[in-house]
Amino acid sequence: MQTVDQFDFSGKKALVRVDFNVPLNDSFDITDDARMMAAVPTILKILKDGGSAILMSHLGRPKGGPNPAFSLNHLVDHLGKITGAHIHFASDCIGEDAISMAQSIKPGEILLLENLRFYDEEKSGDADFAKKLARYGDIYVNDAFGTAHRAHASTSVVASSFGNQKCFGYIMANEIANANKVIAEPAKPFVAIVGGAKVSDKLLILENLMQVADTILIGGGMAYTFVSALGGKIGTSLFEADRVELALELLEKAKAKGVKLMLPADSVCADGFTNDGGLLTCSSDSIKDGWMGLDIGPKAVEAYVSEILNAKTVLWNGPMGVFEFSNFENGTKSVAHAVADATSKGAFTLIGGGDSAAAIKQFGLKDDVSYVSTGGGALLEYFEGKELPGVAAINAVVK
Ligand code: AMP
Numbered sequence: 001m002q003t004v005d006q007f008d009f010s011g012k013k014a015l016v017r018v019d020f021n022v023p024l025n026d027s028f029d030i031t032d033d034a035r036m037m038a039a040v041p042t043i044l045k046i047l048k049d050g051g052s053a054i055l056m057s058h059l060g061r062p063k064g065g066p067n068p069a070f071s072l073n074h075l076v077d078h079l080g081k082i083t084g085a086h087i088h089f090a091s092d093c094i095g096e097d098a099i100s101m102a103q104s105i106k107p108g109e110i111l112l113l114e115n116l117r118f119y120d121e122e123k124s125g126d127a128d129f130a131k132k133l134a135r136y137g138d139i140y141v142n143d144a145f146g147t148a149h150r151a152h153a154s155t156s157v158v159a160s161s162f163g164n165q166k167c168f169g170y171i172m173a174n175e176i177a178n179a180n181k182v183i184a185e186p187a188k189p190f191v192a193i194v195g196g197a198k199v200s201d202k203l204l205i206l207e208n209l210m211q212v213a214d215t216i217l218i219g220g221g222m223a224y225t226f227v228s229a230l231g232g233k234i235g236t237s238l239f240e241a242d243r244v245e246l247a248l249e250l251l252e253k254a255k256a257k258g259v260k261l262m263l264p265a266d267s268v269c270a271d272g273f274t275n276d277g278g279l280l281t282c283s284s285d286s287i288k289d290g291w292m293g294l295d296i297g298p299k300a301v302e303a304y305v306s307e308i309l310n311a312k313t314v315l316w317n318g319p320m321g322v323f324e325f326s327n328f329e330n331g332t333k334s335v336a337h338a339v340a341d342a343t344s345k346g347a348f349t350l351i352g353g354g355d356s357a358a359a360i361k362q363f364g365l366k367d368d369v370s371y372v373s374t375g376g377g378a379l380l381e382y383f384e385g386k387e388l389p390g391v392a393a394i395n396a397v398v399k
Helices: 034-048 072-083 096-104 120-124 127-134 157-162 170-183 199-209 223-229 241-257 298-310 330-344 354-362 376-383 389-395
Strands: 013-017 052-056 087-090 110-113 139-142 166-168 190-194 215-218 260-262 266-270 279-283 292-296 313-317 348-351
Touching: 013 034, 034 052, 034 072, 034 170, 072 087, 072 110, 087 096, 096 110, 120 127, 127 157, 139 157, 139 389, 157 389, 166 170, 166 389, 170 313, 170 348, 170 376, 170 389, 190 199, 190 298, 199 241, 199 313, 199 376, 215 298, 223 241, 223 292, 241 260, 260 298, 266 298, 292 298, 292 330, 298 330, 313 330, 313 354, 313 376, 330 348, 330 354, 348 354
Parallel strands: 013 052, 013 139, 052 110, 087 110, 139 166, 190 215, 190 313, 215 260, 313 348
Antiparallel strands: 266 279, 266 292
16 A cells, blocks of 8 residues: 655655535634644654645535535644644645646645635546646645545545555555455454445445454444334334345345345334433344334343454444433443443454544543544445445556
8 A cells, every 4th residue: 555654755745635514604714624634644654754744625515616614724723733734825736826726836735725616527427627736746745535526626536647656644544544454454353343224235235244244233223123123013113114125135045145134133223313202122023013123122232242352453433322312322432432441452443434433432432442543434335345436446456
């Protein structure tokens, strides 16, 4: 894997795709700078070598051209603080001003380009637009894992203008290395925990995990389509009628492959989608009419925790229940603690996907697991076995 560590940036201009898609409040203050902070090591490596960094990113979802509400200008002061560098800002990501600013930038300085998505050409992966971006730098660095599954101009197309003068930044390199520890060479037993609302979102990942995992623990709303497919009564729990056949096929495949695919034995149910109504714990396949399973029950928790504590590799994607409601957080919380305990016993544990990452933070355990991925969609696609355009563009060797 070619990373920034294989390059000496002295006297060079690095064109770096970062993910500075940070949340802003109504006064345009940054409310969570985690994505910016994560990119600092890559930026500082370039600057400390004696190079300069030309940073490009998207911010939000602007429609129809420039819009001050989505300007990267709002990030300039903070970027200066966290890097200690002098920041120049180009108020148009392409054009004469940006070219002359990129030409006159000095070693140790940063040029931040305006929001790439002010141009539709960014998302459409336009080759001319990518060529215009490529003019600014000698070396292309991709450190935006969150958009690695998109074939956009700045995330993949631009790479072809740099020959082999291209590499991953530290975030990308870390994300890929950690994902590979799970998918390519997992220490066994490998337990995958898959939850969340819908089966349809997780079918491909389940199929792919079947090739490598020893045990798959299913939780969340998606469990009930499986329970129903097997003839259980699920009341008004989440159910996808058009996925019943596929659910049955997955159960068959798991059996044929010797993968232990577990469904929650019991559920904590509610008489409405609320934290304030009736509560009932029952077997997941005999939920009363008018009631819905909103969390895995105590028997399921016990069985799942015991599997997790036995594991040497754990992947967790998706909550076990509606953890946002206090009455239905126990399943997700217990799994989170079990994953932390497995980590302290030496297992490699990776948390991927927005909601499980949010859950692990909510329970104060984010520093007690091996790795929390930042790239929800990109990580999912990687685990689904898809090639990520942002990764492929760097890996493609030019002869
Ligand atoms: P996903 O984005 O597919 O990972 O789904 C996460 C969401 O699924 C969370 O907001 C949970 O509240 C929700 N969820 C988890 N379990 C259930 C359930 N049993 N019924 C309804 N929603 C659920």
